[in-house]
Amino acid sequence: NAGVTQTPKFQVLKTGQSMTLQCAQDMNHNSMYWYRQDPGMGLRLIYYSASEGTTDKGEVPNGYNVSRLNKREFSLRLESAAPSQTSVYFCASSEIRGQGMPHTEAFFGQGTRLTVV
Amino acid sequence: AQSVSQHNHHVILSEAASLELGCNYSYGGTVNLFWYVQYPGQHLQLLLKYFSGDPLVKGIKGFEAEFIKSKFSFNLRKPSVQWSDTAEYFCAVGDSSYKLIFGSGTRLLVRP
Numbered sequence: 001n002a003g004v005t006q007t008p009k010f011q012v013l014k015t016g017q018s019m020t021l022q023c024a025q026d027m028n029h030n031s032m033y034w035y036r037q038d039p040g041m042g043l044r045l046i047y048y049s050a051s052e053g054t055t056d057k058g059e060v061p062n063g064y065n066v067s068r069l070n071k072r073e074f075s076l077r078l079e080s081a082a083p084s085q086t087s088v089y090f091c092a093s094s095e096i097r098g099q100g101m102p103h104t105e106a107f108f109g110q111g112t113r114l115t116v117v
Numbered sequence: 118a119q120s121v122s123q124h125n126h127h128v129i130l131s132e133a134a135s136l137e138l139g140c141n142y143s144y145g146g147t148v149n150l151f152w153y154v155q156y157p158g159q160h161l162q163l164l165l166k167y168f169s170g171d172p173l174v175k176g177i178k179g180f181e182a183e184f185i186k187s188k189f190s191f192n193l194r195k196p197s198v199q200w201s202d203t204a205e206y207f208c209a210v211g212d213s214s215y216k217l218i219f220g221s222g223t224r225l226l227v228r229p
Contacts, residue, residue, distance in 0.1 A: 031215055033217060040126070041221055042123075042221035045216060045217070048216060048217075050215040059118075059218070094211075096215060104149070104166075104168075105151060105163050106163075106217055108160040109160060110160050111160055
């Protein structure tokens with residue numbers, strides 16, 4: 001049982017380059033999330049998708065776009081990478097307990113360490 | 118907007134000392150509360166969770182947390198820490214908007 005799988009694990013980009021981080025979950029969860037982790041700042045929510053076909057901005061969406069390709073997959077795209085986007089990126093998934101109810105625990109991928117030079 | 122505050126950024130303890138890490142959140146509606154742990158170089162793992170019922174919840178590895186609704190708090194405790202508890206600890210809150218918001222984390226160093 002793979003859980004949440006992220007690719008790639010490591011990436012170095014030059015300023016201005018673009019790339020897409022891939023995430024897939026096999027737990028049949030409705031909700032998926034993208035976070036960035038920076039020292040001293042915890043995990044900050046970039047975008048989330050409460051269910052297939054919907055996406056919403058989180059705390060720090062600028063410079064990113066997302067696609068909920070299907071129920072399993074949720075990708076994060078950097079159109080023009082900047083050094084400020086150097087970070088560790090985590091994808092997560094969880095299940096909604098009910099309409100308007102908070103969700104259950106989130107399961108995390110192993111992370112992508114991105115460096116923009 | 119929902120926010121989560123962890124007051125202790127760095128904590129250093131000796132083995133067998135007791136631990137309490139503070140967590141406060143801002144949202145007044147229905148919430149789910151979580152504590153996650155991240156060991157060096159690894160992803161986040163769930164320690165414990167609160168959905169409803171008994172406000173004192175027990176998790177893995179001897180950790181427990183108490184939900185105090187009137188104080189918007191969900192503090193993490195462990196009576197006696199071990200060297201292997203050295204890690205970063207994150208409090209998180211899920212609300213009815215389906216967001217899951219994390220605090221800034223507490224780095225715990227346990228000295229043998």
